[in-house]
Amino acid sequence: MAAQLLRVKAPDGRQAAASARTLGLTAAKTMREAFADVPRFLRLKLALLGGAFRRSPWQVVGLVIASLYGIGMMALLVGGLVAARFVPDVTSVRSIVIVVGAAVTTGFLLLPLVFGVDDTLDPRKFALFGIPTDRLAVGLAAGSILSVPAIVLAVCALATVVTWSHGFWLAVLALISAVLATATSVLAARVATAAAGFLLDTRRARELTGVVGVLLVVLISPLVLSLSNVDWGARGFSIMTVLADILRWSPMGAAWAVPADTAVGRGGAAALELLIAIAMLAALWLAWRALVAHMLVTPSRSGEVKTYAGLGWFSVMPATPWGAVAARSLSYWGRDARYWVSLVMIPVIPIIILTAFAVVHAIPGTYPALLPLPIMVLFLGWAAHNDVAYDGTAIWLHVVAGTTGLADRIGRLVPLLFIGIPLIVVGTAVSVYFYGDAHVALALVGVTVCELFVGLGLSSVTSTLTPYPVPKPGDSPFAQPQSVGAAAAVVQGFSLVVIIVLSAPAIVFGVLGVFVDPAWFVSSLWAGLVVGALALVGGVVGGAAIFNRRGPQMLDAAVKAA
Amino acid sequence: MSSLPETPPEDGPQANPVSPVEPAEEKPASAAKKPAAPRAQKPRQTTARAPRSTAASKSGGTSSRSSSSGATAAKPRTTRAPRAPRAKAAPKAKPTPPPEPVPEPKPTALGIRQLYKRFGGTIALDGVSIDVPEGSFYGIVGPNGAGKTTMLSIVSGLLRPDSGEVVVHDVDVWKQPEHAKRLIGVLPDRLRLFDRLTGAQFLFYCGTLRGLDAGTVKARVNDLVAAFGLEAAVGRLVADYSAGMTKKIALAAALIHSPRVLVLDEPFESVDPVSAANITEILQKYVAAGGTVVLSSHSMDLIQRICDRVAIIVAGVVLDSGTADEVRGQKTLEERFVELAGGRKAAEGLEWLHSFSE
Numbered sequence: 001m002a003a004q005l006l007r008v009k010a011p012d013g014r015q016a017a018a019s020a021r022t023l024g025l026t027a028a029k030t031m032r033e034a035f036a037d038v039p040r041f042l043r044l045k046l047a048l049l050g051g052a053f054r055r056s057p058w059q060v061v062g063l064v065i066a067s068l069y070g071i072g073m074m075a076l077l078v079g080g081l082v083a084a085r086f087v088p089d090v091t092s093v094r095s096i097v098i099v100v101g102a103a104v105t106t107g108f109l110l111l112p113l114v115f116g117v118d119d120t121l122d123p124r125k126f127a128l129f130g131i132p133t134d135r136l137a138v139g140l141a142a143g144s145i146l147s148v149p150a151i152v153l154a155v156c157a158l159a160t161v162v163t164w165s166h167g168f169w170l171a172v173l174a175l176i177s178a179v180l181a182t183a184t185s186v187l188a189a190r191v192a193t194a195a196a197g198f199l200l201d202t203r204r205a206r207e208l209t210g211v212v213g214v215l216l217v218v219l220i221s222p223l224v225l226s227l228s229n230v231d232w233g234a235r236g237f238s239i240m241t242v243l244a245d246i247l248r249w250s251p252m253g254a255a256w257a258v259p260a261d262t263a264v265g266r267g268g269a270a271a272l273e274l275l276i277a278i279a280m281l282a283a284l285w286l287a288w289r290a291l292v293a294h295m296l297v298t299p300s301r302s303g304e305v306k307t308y309a310g311l312g313w314f315s316v317m318p319a320t321p322w323g324a325v326a327a328r329s330l331s332y333w334g335r336d337a338r339y340w341v342s343l344v345m346i347p348v349i350p351i352i353i354l355t356a357f358a359v360v361h362a363i364p365g366t367y368p369a370l371l372p373l374p375i376m377v378l379f380l381g382w383a384a385h386n387d388v389a390y391d392g393t394a395i396w397l398h399v400v401a402g403t404t405g406l407a408d409r410i411g412r413l414v415p416l417l418f419i420g421i422p423l424i425v426v427g428t429a430v431s432v433y434f435y436g437d438a439h440v441a442l443a444l445v446g447v448t449v450c451e452l453f454v455g456l457g458l459s460s461v462t463s464t465l466t467p468y469p470v471p472k473p474g475d476s477p478f479a480q481p482q483s484v485g486a487a488a489a490v491v492q493g494f495s496l497v498v499i500i501v502l503s504a505p506a507i508v509f510g511v512l513g514v515f516v517d518p519a520w521f522v523s524s525l526w527a528g529l530v531v532g533a534l535a536l537v538g539g540v541v542g543g544a545a546i547f548n549r550r551g552p553q554m555l556d557a558a559v560k561a562a
Numbered sequence: 563m564s565s566l567p568e569t570p571p572e573d574g575p576q577a578n579p580v581s582p583v584e585p586a587e588e589k590p591a592s593a594a595k596k597p598a599a600p601r602a603q604k605p606r607q608t609t610a611r612a613p614r615s616t617a618a619s620k621s622g623g624t625s626s627r628s629s630s631s632g633a634t635a636a637k638p639r640t641t642r643a644p645r646a647p648r649a650k651a652a653p654k655a656k657p658t659p660p661p662e663p664v665p666e667p668k669p670t671a672l673g674i675r676q677l678y679k680r681f682g683g684t685i686a687l688d689g690v691s692i693d694v695p696e697g698s699f700y701g702i703v704g705p706n707g708a709g710k711t712t713m714l715s716i717v718s719g720l721l722r723p724d725s726g727e728v729v730v731h732d733v734d735v736w737k738q739p740e741h742a743k744r745l746i747g748v749l750p751d752r753l754r755l756f757d758r759l760t761g762a763q764f765l766f767y768c769g770t771l772r773g774l775d776a777g778t779v780k781a782r783v784n785d786l787v788a789a790f791g792l793e794a795a796v797g798r799l800v801a802d803y804s805a806g807m808t809k810k811i812a813l814a815a816a817l818i819h820s821p822r823v824l825v826l827d828e829p830f831e832s833v834d835p836v837s838a839a840n841i842t843e844i845l846q847k848y849v850a851a852g853g854t855v856v857l858s859s860h861s862m863d864l865i866q867r868i869c870d871r872v873a874i875i876v877a878g879v880v881l882d883s884g885t886a887d888e889v890r891g892q893k894t895l896e897e898r899f900v901e902l903a904g905g906r907k908a909a910e911g912l913e914w915l916h917s918f919s920e
Binding site for chain 1 (some may be wrong): 718719720721722739740743744746748750752753754755756757758759760762763766767768770771772773775776779797798799801815
């Protein structure tokens with residue numbers, strides 16, 4: 001296109017008028033050509049979405065439930081936006097729309113970066129079709145409108161037209177802004193996804209995205225904390241107004257602010273915001289087009305390869321089958337980001353709990369100090385309930401080598417014991433320090449040991465009996481497995497409930513000890529230790545027997561999930 | 563190739579008196595980690611295969627190639643016990659000097675009998691029976707989707723058959739799996755490895771899972787790494803390996819417990835020619851020492867070159883099997899295969915392909 005422009009512009013003044021006409025024609029033709037493939041890409045995206053419904057019945061049920069949920073949310077949002085039309089306090093509506101709109105657009109930009117979305121319309125997949133870059137860029141951007149979040153966003157953005165329908169021209173302006181805001185969000189998501197897919201192409205980087213995401217959650221929790229300390233009833237709207245006045249100048253909020261500021265009579269500011277919004281969209285388009293052009297000629301990269309000396313955990317653990325499985329599990333817990341997701345959440349739990357209690361002041365005194373540790377251990381004990389699935393099809397080695405179920409089951413539990421026992425010791429000490437009564441340590445140990453052991457025993461059974469699909473090795477920990485059935489939710493829920501039910505005696509005795517008579521603490525300890533030990537031994541022995549019989553079935557499940 | 567018959571078969575009787583000496587030699591030698599291969603003592607084969615004693619003396623030599631047989635030598639002697647009776651039977655055959663093919667049937671290393679397997683509506687195996695004699699290099703060929711991988715998965719204990727039985731050295735794979743699995747080394751196709759381990763860790767893992775002690779495993783890992791040329795890669799994660807290197811380390815892992823039967827699904831796929839030649843040599847020595855190899859491949863040339871027996875499977879049925887020469891007759895194996903597999907489709911109807919678009 002640039003070459004054409006140069007060629008047309010080259011003649012001198014005499015032909016200026018003619019060349020200007022030619023230029024206009026050329027531009028129109030280029031535009032037409034660029035949009036030529038749009039229907040095709042829309043059909044492709046529809047077919048991809050439809051493909052999701054051609055899977056197992058359970059997945060379709062899940063999708064239908066998700067869709068109903070999405071439609072319900074959308075109806076609520078649209079209803080709210082339409083109702084806002086009749087709220088007399090236009091200033092407050094303005095603030096809320098700007099702040100929420102800016103947050104949504106930012107979300108479209110950031111979420112793909114954090115979660116490393118699996119991109120069905122990755123430009124690189126079209127590299128071999130020889131489609132001109134402009135047509136491809138337009139087509140792929142158009143195709144991405146046909147996704148659930150984008151459709152919800154588009155409908156809500158259109159609903160803001162009703163919100164601002166205080167006059168005909170204001171509604172027209174709102175319509176233009178809605179289109180701008182939707183296009184900006186969708187294109188921002190495209191650019192972010194492409195950049196994520198392109199910059200984070202190596203295995204290691206892919207694995208890190210999820211961890212970065214969790215760290216982000218941890219990092220913004222102070223912000224959430226400070227926001228949650230605000231007395232929203234009294235000062236909420238003034239804070240929203242302050243935020244809105246900042247965000248309306250940001251590229252993310254500008255498009256949402258145009259009709260809002262016009263409605264409250266700030267026409268000059270609105271004009272400037274419109275310029276910012278258009279400039280943002282143009283910049284995103286240029287970035288998107290450049291990314292597509294670059295990605296088409298840059299297939300994929302391979303990361304730097306790290307070398308390790310020695311045998312690592314294998315030289316620490318005994319050279320027996322169970323020791324080998326334990327060393328392998330420990331190496332994986334250390335190297336594979338998919339395992340970290342379940343661990344990284346564990347230190348976040350006490351922060352969230354204590355924050356929540358600090359905010360609402362629901363429980364008086366030092367009682368909250370007793371809550372985090374049992375909940376952390378509950379999730380730790382639960383973390384291995386699908387352990388075999390994380391091996392993927394590599395489980396063939398255990399089947400072929402005739403690994404006994406006992407060696408496999410015990411080996412897989414070692415990492416959790418390595419984490420769990422120090423956690424219980426340190427956690428009990430810290431909890432007792434903040435609670436202020438050393439006797440409670442008995443109950444804490446009873447409850448947490450019970451939870452951990454029941455969890456490990458249960459994991460020994462569920463991981464061989466009911467493996468469900470997880471992200472494949474090397475994928476982002478948050479990548480959607482190819483097929484997730486309702487089985488996953490059932491197994492997850494069931495195993496949590498069983499851990500809690502079997503730990504109930506220890507928990508109940510512990511609670512009685514706190515509120516009725518400290519003598520109950522001893523009962524709690526014994527109840528926890530006995531139930532935990534029985535569950536652990538029973539689970540490991542039972543799981544081992546199942547493992548011995550189910551080798552081929554486990555491999556079959558792994559092959560189907562891959 | 564050192565395993566090819568270099569000594570005339572008449573040496574057999576001469577070599578025989580040597581073999582009683584060997585165990586005596588072996589005890590002091592075993593401390594040196596590379597004793598004469600115990601397999602060498604079993605003069606099972608009466609045909610023109612390399613006499614055991616020569617193979618052993620060669621492996622006792624220095625070349626790194628011999629390390630695989632050196633590795634097998636380090637295996638505890640207890641697992642050798644079942645072979646003792648056969649060693650007695652062999653001397654009877656010894657006095658017959660003629661080197662011509664003696665039609666005495668060798669014992670079956672791997673018996674596949676009437677295997678049936680169906681997946682939903684498709685029949686993958688429709689009554690497959692194959693008899694793999696001990697010490698043979700058996701090639702399974704067939705078009706895509708013929709059921710080769712299904713059959714090899716059943717043989718290695720990874721897939722349960724609908725009916726039929728698999729017997730490895732008189733042990734039923736599906737009735738006595740623990741025992742059978744010790745006798746088999748497996749290289750599956752298209753299954754992951756535990757690839758978050760380094761190459762050294764992976765091999766060590768495979769060895770200890772098989773119940774070998776740490777010293778044995780470390781010695782064998784070193785030998786295997788040298789034999790497969792993986793020295794530079796042992797410290798890297800298997801996930802970072804190329805496809806060919808992954809194949810090589812998986813093959814090395816299949817050998818680590820010195821199995822009596824190797825079941826290899828596509829062992830040469832994406833392996834470079836030099837490595838393929840190395841692997842072929844390792845496998846040929848293994849067979850010469852009395853081991854049995856069953857492999858599948860799409861490379862007819864390779865099968866014709868290295869396998870002494872062949873089975874052609876099409877659509878879950880064995881269409882032909884036997885020695886490589888019997889199966890191919892006057893033709894090449896490829897011609898015979900194409901003939902059995904339903905012939906080639908004449909490349910018609912693609913004329914537009916020859917009028918190029920731009």
